Amino acid sequence: MVRVGLALAMAILSVARAGAADQKDSVEGVWRFQEEVDHRADGSTVVTGPSLGYDGLLIFTANGYMSSTLIPKGRRWTLDTVSAAELKEAYGASSAHAGRYKVDPKSGAINIEAIVSLDPSEEGTWSPVNYSLAADTLTLSGPWTYHGEKLTFTVRLARVK
Numbered sequence: 337m338v339r340v341g342l343a344l345a346m347a348i349l350s351v352a353r354a355g356a357a358d359q360k361d362s363v364e365g366v367w368r369f370q371e372e373v374d375h376r377a378d379g380s381t382v383v384t385g386p387s388l389g390y391d392g393l394l395i396f397t398a399n400g401y402m403s404s405t406l407i408p409k410g411r412r413w414t415l416d417t418v419s420a421a422e423l424k425e426a427y428g429a430s431s432a433h434a435g436r437y438k439v440d441p442k443s444g445a446i447n448i449e450a451i452v453s454l455d456p457s458e459e460g461t462w463s464p465v466n467y468s469l470a471a472d473t474l475t476l477s478g479p480w481t482y483h484g485e486k487l488t489f490t491v492r493l494a495r496v497k
Contacts, residue, residue, distance in 0.1 A: 367394040367493035406431040
């Protein structure tokens with residue numbers, strides 16, 4: 337009985353280790369926003385976000401779904417006290433999506449479908465973003481338009497353990 341128990345414990349441990357190793361090489365999991373850097377076509381950096389930065393989470397599930405929320409730091413109001421200007425500013429600087437995702441490791445892209453979005457014009461659309469993984473840092477990049485100007489974003493996220 338002791339051998340069977342020991343063999344079972346070793347098997348469970350090896351599967352747990354393999355699962356942890358697989359997850360380290362996968363986007364699956366919870367990621368916390370670290371920074372965003374935006375560039376113009378000429379390579380120059382442009383500041384687009386709120387002065388205090390952002391806070392947010394990106395979650396990729398094992399069954400192919402994702403959820404992301406990005407909000408500006410420094411908000412001090414409540415729904416009972418917020419002014420229309422504060423609410424508009426926070427809404428304009430925020431991002432939230434949920435939907436499906438597909439990873440293509442060969443091309444280094446994640447294709448994300450916005451089933452629901454803070455911006456209703458994005459709902460039902462698929463958007464490819466480039467990605468790279470280095471240890472517990474996920475970097476996402478791609479094109480976007482800010483006030484009519486075409487930019488490239490680079491977002492870095494840290495794996496939540």
